Amino acid sequence: MFNQRTKIKTLLDGEANNQEVTVMGWVRTFRNNQFIALNDGSTNTNLQVVAELGSFDDEFLKRVTTSAALKVRGILVPSLGKGQKMELKATAIEILGDSDPEKYPLQPKKHSLEFLREIAHLRFRTNTFGSVFRVRHALAYAIHKFYNERGFLYIHTPIITGSDAEGAGEMFRVSTLPFDNPPRNEDGSINYKEDFFGRNTNLTVSGQLEGELAATAFGEIYTFGPTFRAENSNTSRHLAEFWMIEPEMAFYDIEDNMNLAESFIKYLIAYVMEHNREDLEFLAQRQADEEKQLPQDKRSDMGLIEKLEFVLKNDFERITYTEAIDILLQSPAYKKKKFQYDVSWGIDMQSEHERYLVEKHFKKPVIVRNYPKHIKAFYMRQNDDGKTVAAMDILAPGIGEIVGGSQREERMDKLVERMKEMHIPTDELWWYLDTRRFGTVPHSGFGLGFERMVQFVTGMGNIRDVIPFPRTPKTAEF
């Protein structure tokens, strides 16, 4: 058996007990020809390995370079030096993998996030990305834990979909047809009957419609999977491939839906606060350092940890769309004509408007509900006023929309009427409409953008830095 190592985090959480242990990891720095800072990814804190002078051959020690992989056996002793409570006095060092220092791109210094994005295969070996991805993992785990504790079923909705009626953006086509000479119909259009699935297929933009099918049997379900949008979006909060959590619940109205979403977000934050304290503290420091370079008015009011605590302790603000528009119309920003886009009832609120509500007016997460129906999707439940639908968006400071959801239209006649108005083909979605034909029931659901949640918790400004290998327009390296 090869792996008899102890993880560095386990050692550092314990005491220096003068016992012999074996650790394996990668060299962060080698100081003074004697002190090896070893990291194995279990924590950002390095273990100081001491190679006593004279105990190891000089030629051998030259191979202890940044990012070389080592297996070290030694005695865990209280540290003689200052910066750490314990250190490993090495009795045997084995180099598992050399690392050519002339070619290895990472140095023990600050690198720009842009540069690290170009070497995404190695950025895992930095403190920042170590913390980000440990937090990302913890959030993913907490998501399953949250729903499991509440009796929700985890449903795997398809990644390849035959429906292009989901209406959530441009789709990536899935095909095995030769693109230089595809089979054609007599009218010149492409003959998808010849394609792999015998029809036009795409990558999913949402698992919601399939989620509703499962919810109307199991009651409460959620999906957690990849989602694909072929939008040419170049922003710090959009990806072409991202992960989304979509719970869907029978017997929930919009109020129940908002309650679930709020307690969900708080649960995730609380989980990470409890289990990833060290990583959050590192990320908080990183964000604070970064913001030192910004002018005073661009900096966050609160530190990262303060912000998370604040979100945990306070209720989200809940307002209707109509109230949101009124607040904007009454705002000093509007009166001083600070907004680039005009405000009136019926507009689809712009980023600047949402930002104002969340960051200036309320200074905390805001749930806006009851949007005008003409700016929302066909499946949202129509309110009695004839103008609005039971939609709800959660807007988070610094991120914008983090959750989008609604109570679904369960009334067959209303749903079909709306689909026709919006030119959604009812025949293609026969299976979706069947849920309204057979035992229809009030139900609700929402989508939470996983990467946006990771951004919010880690304080990372660019969504490309919270997913291992980001897919964006013109970029699919690694």
Next chain:
RNA sequence: UCCUCAGUAGCUCAGUUGGUUAGAGCAUCUGACUGUUAAUCAGAGGGUCACUGGUUCAAGUCCAGUCUGAGGAGCCA
């Protein structure tokens, strides 16, 4: 896709009104030192100035186009 800004050594950046052989810090290499904490000290090597074309006696510097990146907008999670 639109607007703005940027691209000079492995990294971060300086480079004046166009004018000799394009610089610094860090990293790397060599040597010294040896309880260091992004070790320190001395020395050395390292450049298709994003790419293509143009203006000019002369272009890192000016002009045009292209590519790439960042910030903002739209689309949204």
